[in-house]
Amino acid sequence: MTDLPSHRAGHVAVIGRPNVGKSTLVNALVGFKISITSNRPQTTRHRLLGIASFPHGQLLLVDTPGLHREQKKAMNRMMNRAARGALEGVDAALLVIEAGRWDDEDTLAYEALKEAGVPVVLAVNQVDRIKDKGKLLPFLAEVAKDREFAAVHPISALKRKGLEDLVDSLLPLVPEQAALYGEDEITDKSQRFLAGELVREQLMRQLGAELPYATTVEIEQFAVDGKLLRIGAVIWVERDGQKAIVIGKGGERLREIGTRARGQMERLFDSKVFLETWVRVREGWSNDEAALRTLGYHD
Template identity: 90%
Template sequence: METTPHRAGHVAVIGRPNVGKSTLVNALVGFKISITSNRPQTTRHRLLGIATFPHGQLLLVDTPGLHREQKRAMNRWMNRAARGALEGVDAALLVIEAGRWDDEDTLAYEALKEAGVPVVLAVNQVDRVKDKTTLLPFLAKVAAEREFAAVHPISALKKKGLEPLVDDLLKLVPEQPALYGEDEITDKSQRFLAGELVREQLMRQLGAELPYATTVEIEKFELDGRMWRINAVIWVERDGQKAIVIGNKGERLREIGTRAREQMERLFDGKVFLETWVRVREGWSDDEAALRTLGYHD
């Protein structure tokens, strides 16, 4: 009996901000490794999600959303990170929102065509489309005007339509053994993931007030017996922003810390003692040198 060859390779996950790229990577990996929120530009770093299946392994490069505006150093850095993710990949997964194609989707598609890799289109959030009769004409229009190896309507949140998507992606990567062990889920350290989980709570709880003025630095990350002891510094750009993060009598900061700690305990499968501080560093998000010291490396 002929067996299906095992395949493994790198797939860049590309799209405009806030189309569900990180949610899709988490769904395929089976663990939450990429932070999510309903705010654009939640993802700032390239992150490898390792999705292992019986017949293959997809190394999913989750990226910041590509966007046209590059007013600040942070925006320029995120665009470089997204485009840099295309180097050396075997295929790309372009994620768009069902029923919508705009200039930033075109920007992402053009970047993929420039890279010269086969592109699979994932049309996400189909569960939100009320009139399903509009979906097929939309898919047909998008596919007729561009070149895709395959087109898949999916819901990353509800994990619908993912199996055929995986099958088509595996067809585009080389025949070879798995490149990572079955128990590996990302190339990022636990220390990095801890910082991201704090930042996720900042984006979720303060996104409307401080969309991009915060970042997180982990100053201490130690295992003390069975307890993880973690110190996190939340950096803001002005004193007024510091007051917003701390909240009335420290309530907001405690809530951020509690929720981040709960997520860490799930991910690290152990107890966590988390301490958080808020400090001011003026203009860090528009300062290339400051970005590098805070972990934003090309």
């Protein structure tokens, strides 16, 4: 990385349409898995701060739900408001797009950043998937045409390629000041919140295309018992039929979800975990703003 004259620290909003790899990029820059990922759009539902510390600066990365045009349910509208609200008070923004693709939702994200009036760095993610690299430069030129970016970087968040140059472009855009968090801090979210997200990640990964969007997770118990964390998680669904699918034949799917989530928790928390899971029905929770707020959703 290039030398910078002093230490810098500031907030950078990470914006883009759903499923372009924003959370994977935040995790790669922070160096820890703090944002859950899956191959399904709108895996990220909450605004989350990832703290990426470097010798010459600190980037406070605001990971956001993907901006999308369709706002069918209260949860979709709340996620859009959370994404737009993340732009308030930031020093810069990182617009993440998919290499070889620019569509209406990318335009929506760019326009939101333009309205915010902050410098924007463009991260063109998943360049490792482009077989014909000769197509990449014309694509970058087309995207940058008539749009204002402080820098444009082809990257692969998954393979961690191009990230040093990306950081070097972002740090000059944030203020000269001391670090705002300790070097060992990686997020502003609690372990309780992260535990719920890790259970929900397994729901996103293991269930069918539609069902994950009718599920959410609430942590009812989070207790330290010596060297053991005792965690109780409720998986909320909207119908009895969905409950049966989540539980699976003989409880097999629910056990698999719990086993995989527990393993992720033990790695993240560096502790043994005893995890219990239950599935309960709450009709229409995803289209009820009052219910969403009681379940931890905020805009």
